[in-house]
Amino acid sequence: MNRRDFLKSAALTVAAGMVMGPTALAKEKTESVAEDGKDILNYNPKMKYRPMGQTGVKVSALGFGMLRLPMLADGKTIDMNQTVDMVHRAIDGGVNYIDTGRVYLGGQSELAVGKALSNGWRDRVYVTSKSPWWIMETPDDFERMFDESRRAIGTDVIDFYHIHMIMHRGWKEKVIPFGLIEKIEKLKAQGKIRFMGFSFHDRLELFKEVVEAADWDFCLIQHNYLDYEYEAGVLGPKYAAANGMGLAVMKPARTGFLANLPESMRMALASTGIHKPGNEWALDYLWDIPEVSVAVSGMGSMKDVEANLQYAAKAKPNMLTPDEREALGRAIRAYRETPGHIDCTGCYQCIPCPENVAIGYIFAYVYNNYLLHKDLKRAMFDYTTSMSPIQRGDPASSCTNCGQCLAKCPQGLNIPELLKRVERAFGK
Structure with a gap:
């Protein structure tokens, strides 16, 4: 079934759902999928x-x-x-x-x-x-x-x-x-x-x-x-x-x-x-x-x-x-027990930062990955290139130690000091 024909049948299915209600429709769809997948595009x-x-x-x-x-x-x-x-x-x-x-x-x-x-x-x-x-x-x-x-x-x-x-x-x-x-x-x-x-x-x-x-x-x-x-x-x-x-x-x-x-x-x-x-x-x-x-x-x-x-x-x-x-739980523990790991969950409570430092992204997504792989080239790509600038924000070196983030962190992290650690590792 091509997309045009499928969209016609899908419209009828949605209309049926308005009459039958979501529970009945879900049941009907499950049964039809089990038979031949007629309600699925590109099945x-x-x-x-x-x-x-x-x-x-x-x-x-x-x-x-x-x-x-x-x-x-x-x-x-x-x-x-x-x-x-x-x-x-x-x-x-x-x-x-x-x-x-x-x-x-x-x-x-x-x-x-x-x-x-x-x-x-x-x-x-x-x-x-x-x-x-x-x-x-x-x-x-x-x-x-x-x-x-x-x-x-x-x-x-x-x-x-x-x-x-x-x-x-x-x-x-x-x-x-x-x-x-x-x-x-x-x-x-x-x-x-x-x-x-x-x-x-x-x-x-x-x-x-x-x-x-x-x-x-x-x-x-x-x-x-x-x-x-x-x-x-x-x-x-x-x-x-x-x-x-x-x-x-x-x-x-x-x-x-x-x-x-x-x-x-x-x-x-x-x-x-x-x-x-x-x-x-x-x-x-x-x-x-x-x-x-x-x-x-x-x-x-x-x-x-x-x-x-x-x-x-x-x-x-x-x-x-x-x-x-x-097994997944053990892998998570192994990740978090890496020496130097920053216990940041990326909750973003610390932002917006007055200096536009993307604190959670830098800690939870870039630096902690770097600690495990020790791949500086990949870390710098994540740090400076991978994400859109609007998400990436400014580097750790932009921190002015204003301290506004300290009271907001549910983990109690010393964010300015940790940003200095990141700056030493990445040079910016």
């Missing part, structure tokens, strides 16, 4: 699918994140031929969720999606993209960037559209003042997008505020087994689901860290006699969470695609055994 019996909240559609447990793609020798240009082949293989394997963004790889990502989905492939998948508030100068930039995304992808309708990377500054300085919620609601009413949502990088309290600010269809958060307290944390998925939202999760392998585990964590996982690749552990942890609709994984090679398709074939809620849960 493949080797892939697992999950409800995307109350949208009425099911998405593949594995989503293709179009950010960390294979590059040419210059390190700046996407290898389009390899990327197209990877996307096609993923789709043939049952993936129906392709995730991109206006600013990903300087705009190349959306173009790569457009090329990969030409010649009929578009009809087999749901496409997402994102609106970056931090480069908007006027409210009118929202519509302009949306149209740029549609042209780059080569589609009239974007299925899942996000307000990108909501965090404290963007929420108060752009999303609310620029009326971006009203604007994304208008796109949905006009049929230019099917579902509206947001991606998120901040503390749980703000997450709840954003969830309650509109009738969102879905959201995208960062989560993995190490960062169960980081940002929206383990409660974020439950809060989103309680509000009827679908939940996509990005960076399941913590930008590659959990796919290339240090020796102490590998030994901790193997100590219970269970042996799996690091990336499989990371994905299984997310698929075990019933509220997670799709794990969006960046894949840089065909080998990554093939491996992730194999893992996704086994994905299901509550899939982890007691022994596997114990």
Whole structure:
């Protein structure tokens, strides 16, 4: 079934749900999936699918994140031929969720999606993209960037559209003042997008505020087994689901860290006699969470695609055994017991910092990773390049020791002193 025919049948399914009620509809959908998967776009019996909240559609447990793609020798240009082949293989394997963004790889990502989905492939998948508030100068930039995304992808309708990377500054300085919620609601009413949502990088309290600010269809958060307290944390998925939202999760392998585990964590996982690749552990942890609709994984090679398709074939809620849960707990302890580890959970209570230092990101995501791998090149990439400047903020050396953060830290960390440690390690 192609996308056009599927969307017609999906509309009838949603209409039926209004009459029958969500419980009856869920039962009916479960039974139909078990028979032949007719209510699933791009159905493949080797892939697992999950409800995307109350949208009425099911998405593949594995989503293709179009950010960390294979590059040419210059390190700046996407290898389009390899990327197209990877996307096609993923789709043939049952993936129906392709995730991109206006600013990903300087705009190349959306173009790569457009090329990969030409010649009929578009009809087999749901496409997402994102609106970056931090480069908007006027409210009118929202519509302009949306149209740029549609042209780059080569589609009239974007299925899942996000307000990108909501965090404290963007929420108060752009999303609310620029009326971006009203604007994304208008796109949905006009049929230019099917579902509206947001991606998120901040503390749980703000997450709840954003969830309650509109009738969102879905959201995208960062989560993995190490960062169960980081940002929206383990409660974020439950809060989103309680509000009827679908939940996509990005960076399941913590930008590659959990796919290339240090020796102490590998030994901790193997100590219970269970042996799996690091990336499989990371994905299984997310698929075990019933509220997670799709794990969006960046894949840089065909080998990554093939491996992730194999893992996704086994994905299901509550899939982890007691022994596997114990193994993950041991790995978390090994991570936190690393000498010099900063016991920061990334709760973001310490921000905004007057000097724009991204304290939680620097401690919980960059420095602690560095302590385990001792890979300075990778740490400096994370510190200075990997994330958007709006998320990354300014380096540790920008701290003026004002002390405003001290009373806010629930861990009681001496943040200014720890930032000096980071500055000594990274030179800035």
